[in-house]
Amino acid sequence: MMEILGRTNSVNVRKVAWCAAELGVPFTRSDWGRGFRPTSEPEFLALNPNATVPVIRDGDVVLYESHSIVRYLCAKHRPQWLGETPEAVGLISQWMDWSLSVLATPMSVVFQGKKVNPPPYTPEQVVAATARAKELWVMIARAMDEGTAPFGGEEFTAADFVIAPFMERYVTTIEPQFEAPVLDAWLSRCRARPAFHEHVTVPAP
Ligand SMILES: N[C@@H](CCC(=O)N[C@@H](CS)C(=O)NCC(=O)O)C(=O)O
Known part of the structure; x- marks a missing residue:
């Protein structure tokens, strides 16, 4: 059976667990990472030197890297979720890469600034990252409104699994007042799914 190594309060672990569950891939999971078994143990480093x-x-x-794992799982079990045309593959991939290279950093600064004690960032850094994160969620909502976002639709794509867990975290712990009907509707659809409820809407640390 597939094994996931990682604590459930990690957004990156949540992406992978939700994707596997929606695909019907059975897995076991073990608690590694901050607050649990340290990833500096040789047994873990042998699997992921990072x-x-x-x-x-x-x-x-x-495999390590959550988005690569999501791509692998989709390729193995539901390749259409990676896109059925070269254009769709490119767009889904673009948003997945964007969410790691652009969205993840301010999200992480804000989240850790609010939840980790002592916070690893200054209040000024948290304020700046909060403003940046908000800009990015406005960008996401606009793309969804314009119909150019390859996620949040009737059918899953690989991009749903990596962006929706960030959205859950954004609206629950960072910006509960954020007003974007298109995001509210997407989040409601996600929350109605038992697998999302089990693997993503778990209590934050
Ligand atoms: N780009 C990587 C980032 C992985 C990452 O930074 N994971 C964090 C948790 S979200 C981590 O391992 N933190 C150290 C720890 O928990 O010990 C991915 O998407 O998998």
């Missing part, structure tokens, strides 16, 4: 969660072990396949 010492980050999540990692999966699926038979002989060992």
Whole structure:
């Protein structure tokens, strides 16, 4: 059976667990990472020398980087979720990469600034990151309103699994007053799914 290594309060672990559950892929999970078994242990470093969660072990396949794991799971079990035309593949991939390279940083600064004690960032850094995160969620909502976002639709794509867990975190712990009907509707649809409820809407640390 596939194994996920990583604590459930990590947004990156949540992405992978939700994707696997929606695909019907059975898995076990073990608590590694901050507050649990340290990823600096040699057993973990042998799987991921970057010492980050999540990692999966699926038979002989060992992978780290949450978005690569989501791509792998979709490619193996539901390749259409990666896009059915070259254009769709490009767009889904673009948003997945964007969410790691652009969205994840301010989200992480704000979240850790609010939740980690002592906060690893100054209040000024948290204020700046909050403003940046808000700009980015406005950008996401606009793309959804314009119909150019390859996520939040009737059918899943790989991009849903990596962006919706950030959205859940944004509206629950960062900006509960954020007003964007298109995001509210998407979040409601996600929350109605048992797998999202089980693997993403779990209590934050
Ligand atoms: N780009 C990586 C980032 C992984 C990452 O930074 N994971 C954090 C948790 S969200 C981590 O491992 N923190 C150290 C720890 O928990 O010990 C991915 O998407 O998997």
